[in-house]
Amino acid sequence: MPDFNDLLRLLEEAEYTVAFTGAGVSTLSGIRDFRGKDGIYKDRSVNADRLFDLGYFHEHPGYYYTHTRDMIYDLESRRPNIIHRVCARLEEQGKIRSVITQNIDLLHQRAGSRRVVEVHGSPRVHRCLECDRSFPYADICRVVQEGRVPRCDECGGVVKPEITFFGEALPMAALSQAMEEASRSDLMLVLGSTLVVQPAASIPLYTARQGGRLVIVNDAETPLDDLAALRYPDLKSCFEFLETHLP
């Protein structure tokens, strides 16, 4: 059992702690990741490159909506897990200032986190690609769960989530907010990310370059492991420890 007391001590000492989360945080909630062992990239029935490809989406929006129906549009059956809950509690206690996430599943928000920076966009809002009309997530979920492809009710255009697809720029406002948070923080908890998807994966470097500490909790190696003050392999046992040892 690794010594999680060191982590408690760093959390205690830090002035400004930020969490950075990736897909590994959501797999405990039954949401598939991309590159993990049961990830979408390993599934031969889905062409993962096509799934979030902007060009393909324009022509075949049904492909995206059919294959993401469980992953993105059925969040009622997906509950925030211990990691989301503890992150929200740490924020409530003023111990972490914000959560920067690569995830698009809204689980941090549902767990109660207030300051969530979504660097790969979000399905909270969908927009018509023709007339830019926006549609709330709940309305889109209803349509997708009925097995239909959402269309704009004004102009009939294709409706796309504000998730960043391949072929699109990352959301600049979120990205610069993430860099700002990372630069300000003297402790960053990197949770469940393999840190390979750029440019989001460089965000912890902004903390490290300012002399801040990194704590990396992930079941696989990351390119920044050598920079980490602490390195743990198992998210679940780490957060079970935190849950029982937090005030």
Ligand code: ZN
């Ligand atoms: Zn429209």
